[in-house]
Amino acid sequence: MTDIEAGSRGSRVWTNGVLPTLGVVITIAVWWLATEVFHIDPFYVPSPADVVDKFLEMPGFLVQESWITVQRVLIGFVIAVAGSLIIAVTLAASRTVERMAMPVLAAVNAIPKVALAPLLLVWLGFGNTPKIVMVVLVSFFPVIVSTMAGLTSTPTDLRELARSLKASWWQTFVKVRLKWALPQIFVGLKVATPLAIIGAVIGEVVSPDHGLGSVIVGSSASSDTTLAFVALVLLAVIGVVLFYLVAGVERLLVPWAKAISS
Amino acid sequence: MTDIEAGSRGSRVWTNGVLPTLGVVITIAVWWLATEVFHIDPFYVPSPADVVDKFLEMPGFLVQESWITVQRVLIGFVIAVAGSLIIAVTLAASRTVERMAMPVLAAVNAIPKVALAPLLLVWLGFGNTPKIVMVVLVSFFPVIVSTMAGLTSTPTDLRELARSLKASWWQTFVKVRLKWALPQIFVGLKVATPLAIIGAVIGEVVSPDHGLGSVIVGSSASSDTTLAFVALVLLAVIGVVLFYLVAGVERLLVPWAKAISS
Amino acid sequence: MITIDGVSQTFKGRSGSVEAIRDVSLEIGDGEFLTVIGRSGCGKSTLLRMIAGLLKPTAGTVSVAGEVVRTPRRDVAMVFQKAALLPWRSVEDNILLPVEIFGWRRSEYRPRAEHLLEMTGLTGFRKRLPHELSGGMQQRVSLCRALIQSPKVMLMDEPFSALDALTREELAVELQRIHMELGTTIVFVTHSIQEAVLLADRVAVLSSRPGRVRRLVEIPIPRPRTFGHNAHLDQVAGVSAELHSLLLSDDHLPASPQKSH
Amino acid sequence: MITIDGVSQTFKGRSGSVEAIRDVSLEIGDGEFLTVIGRSGCGKSTLLRMIAGLLKPTAGTVSVAGEVVRTPRRDVAMVFQKAALLPWRSVEDNILLPVEIFGWRRSEYRPRAEHLLEMTGLTGFRKRLPHELSGGMQQRVSLCRALIQSPKVMLMDEPFSALDALTREELAVELQRIHMELGTTIVFVTHSIQEAVLLADRVAVLSSRPGRVRRLVEIPIPRPRTFGHNAHLDQVAGVSAELHSLLLSDDHLPASPQKSH
């Protein structure tokens, strides 16, 4: 509510570096305390120390599996985003298409993807493909919905401006509507990122070959909850990193959005 | 791109009634054709006719299970939305809290909830609670992200207006910021609805007592793919209905949003 | 150049409809400078939007250069009542938007943009974003954006309303120069009677809602006209008084929108 | 009532900083009507925003009724340069917004809202949403929203800029009436020298960026003043000419923002 922007270097480091770290540290502390104070059975919730120990037992392997998952997430995410943007643009362009397609998309999206696992496995076999498909299936919807909302929220005066210049559909789209929609598209992207990770894990649980999903499967086979938690923590870390990566790209692409709002 | 709103009664029926139905009908037709033309084994993908037959074998039971799932979805969804709004407001109000909490939320959200299912079972046992908790866990994030985006996008002139009237934080929030954020909040709600359904199903798969999730478990236990498809179709129907319910509420609450954009 | 033939416009809204323009017919010659005055809400912007092809008349037709207007035309530029700047584009990029959209070469038009910025006193703000500008500065940017198109027809909706008297005069002089040099046909909405008189070949006075052409007044003062204390002061004062009383003889502020059906 | 003491304002942006106001000191008496004129972009809105407590001066202080302004006050109402209407509220609800926010009873103020709507010629548009209004109508709604507060101090940023000459005059008369009846202290930014002279007890002429008080001109014409062809025509014309030349004697349009550090 102050007018003076907190712009100094020190406060930037504070808000963007120290505070998030603090939040994470507090969370870990609470987790630790909970396991200590309530004597939670480490089988259910191992302490942070146990998790770290476990990670250090096989850091190389775990990092490698994480990387595999990350790759799948990224590939799937890029495909999902590209596809969603195209679909959203089509839907935003034609009311007829939108009215016809939207219920189908909403329906597809409400189907639990795990239930489709047998089909995916049978049709796509093992390897990366079914995981990437899962990522796409799980993360496309938020991008579509948010992009459509963004594309249809162009203020009338900017739309009239484009029309008065007789801008082509494509020009209006790129120079006005898409630009205007960007902040909202990024909402979709931020929501889709964690979903993409979950999609990859589902894929890896369904046909476990590599990746953190298969680590989780393996850990449950050997009742190694701590290992499962290591995987979960790694997924959480990936989630945070990707989320802030998306947020960073947003800052780069739409610095003006902050300026025109408060 | 026309200025003249398609406002006549007939065209409203057309766009809001006929077109969506057409989309669904086309989808079902494609599904049917695919099963017929490619001779897809009903074990993998039963034909729409099979699915309908199966449904008609025990319509009462299936409707009842659907209703149970819907109830869980609705209760969980309401809790998730209420909680998310509160969290989003808190985060939007304080930059410090936001910077601290956001990474934690992003992390929690990136953790596959299925992996937490055993914990939920141990702590919450059977019945509705674990399912509702799952719904909440799965659907809170989109609402938070979109609400925050909406709340922080209030145009400067409206914020200044509220400040110049010395409106209290709460008044500014209710009368200006929240109202302005509504279209964006609804993006979050639309994304969260299908997730809530999936959350309920995950909960029901993990501790199958009732609901469509437990129907899916039962069908897979007895390798009854057609029954599983019936459940999936019912979930899809629920998904569409809830999605359009949310869209309907949006129309009621923010009719002005369409008017000021094109 | 512009033929407005029996044009009407009725807006339909939730709470009844508003008849904004009723049966307006006007012939605007090639290279003519027409100013439009009328009470607030009488339909001036609506009329301009119909000429621009942004709004379909509910009755009648508008033709520009002999062609019936159905969509906007690239040789017609519009200065909107609100600045309508793209918030993510710098001042210069906002001005160069038409250049980009017309597929012209930016590099070729940059000097012209520079010139326009200088003319409107915005040189130092070339790289700023619109939200860093004052209201009047935003309006000037939007003016530059129309001028860079060197259009055949320019539709200007209160382009100087947020400008101080001096800037207004300076820009009015520039506008006349452009008008004369390029032979641009200009339709100029203003609330300043003095401005209307000093700029126009003819002044169209609209009646209050629904807007009809109440009177067309010829201003036979030779160009270029200077502002302030010029030779034709008397003549200007006379016409101004006439216009003033024309507006005045209209009803009091129009109270309610015409509710048709 | 208002004491502006050595106030400066420098905006820091990505592309350098802009010094908008430099060391302005002004004393505005209780019940005084001060008009502010100055070239576009010279810092008039900025000054008003600082008085309103919406913007903290980078140097100096503003006091209202003896108290240093740190946040907005409820006895100070602001009419923004842009209408700033809530797009989801009908005209009436927009006007009643301050009533709601101050916790007053809507039902009590509805007649007053009705009256203001009538005064501004908006009666029939009570239930319409802002996007259905013309620019000038929106501005009038925003004016009504300030008037309904019956504030001690009214800060008005070009409140009549989108209005036609007649509406302007009518509302100026109303404003004077309110000013005299309620003893409201008014700071009124305008681009019309005539308006400045006809409304004000004193006119503050700001120099172009950075805005400083260039001259304070007293207008000793007795109230109520009427517009148009009134008794003090000569006096008005004289002061107007003086103000005009004051503005003119300023540099040409200021070209670039002052880049400090």
Place this chain on the structure above:
Amino acid sequence: SSSDDDKGSTSNSNAGSSGELKKVTYVTAFGAVGRDSFAWVAKEKGFFKDAGLDVTIQKGAGNAPNLGLIKGKQAEFAALDFTGAEIQAGKGAFTNWRAIAAIHQQTLVSIMTTADTGITKPTDLSGKTVGTAAGSVSELLFPAYAKLAGLDPKTVKIQGAQPTALNALMAQRKVDGLSTFLLSKKALETASKKQVVVLPYSQYLSDLFGNAIIARDDVISSDKEMVRKFAEAAMKGLQYAVDHPEEAAEIMHKAEPTAAVPAAVGELNAMKPYVSPPNGATLGHLDQERVARSIAILQGNGLMPAGLTPDKVVDFSFIPAS
């Protein structure tokens, strides 16, 4: 889930003792399928009520969730795969339970394949791909089985997959065989429309049990009599179910409409040979020697550390003497 039916039957037949019925919760091994149908039978036939119990039957979701429910004291009794449970106990993960009766005397884990693969004996699997539920007992047991069957486990590619995908994978020949419970034979036949070849693990791992009923240890120590009665009633139900598979399937179908009758009947018939203990011991018998040997096998194959003793997984006081 079944408590409504329960109330009904209570009031019908044995109204007088209804006030004394003790409420307990029992979790099935996995959903509502043939192998678990006896619980509904015991309930429907009043065996539980006769034992003074008001049993709420909950559908289970596999070993880990079921053990979790026992550990979290959400249920008193559960059925589960005993071998898997042994491993989990051996690892010290879940220890607050004891088995009180065996449902299947032998492990039901088998290699299953379709006839067209030409695989007829374990050694044929060399160089082939075997699909299995990722992280399941059958995956864990495969090396032990392979070694005993004279097959180098390293020559077989184990392909983990989601359990629901297994039959489809086999039917589509994405894998050459499955390592899974033999009770899904019928489903695999349906899916592949081919003759199914079954190579049971029990041929080589004859000491491993299949499903068992477990009870929470605090329940055992606080009300031994009740636990005994529960076990007896459950076994009565099991006996009835394998003797009257159609009726059992119908009873379960009534309570759980998703349970397909033919599939349940098929399962019950298929599991019948595995239910009766060798040497004519009573139904549900858990032989201490065999339990000890099964632990030894699991430890010997590195599936769990040494140290587990039979009394930590079975309360033999409930085991009817043979």
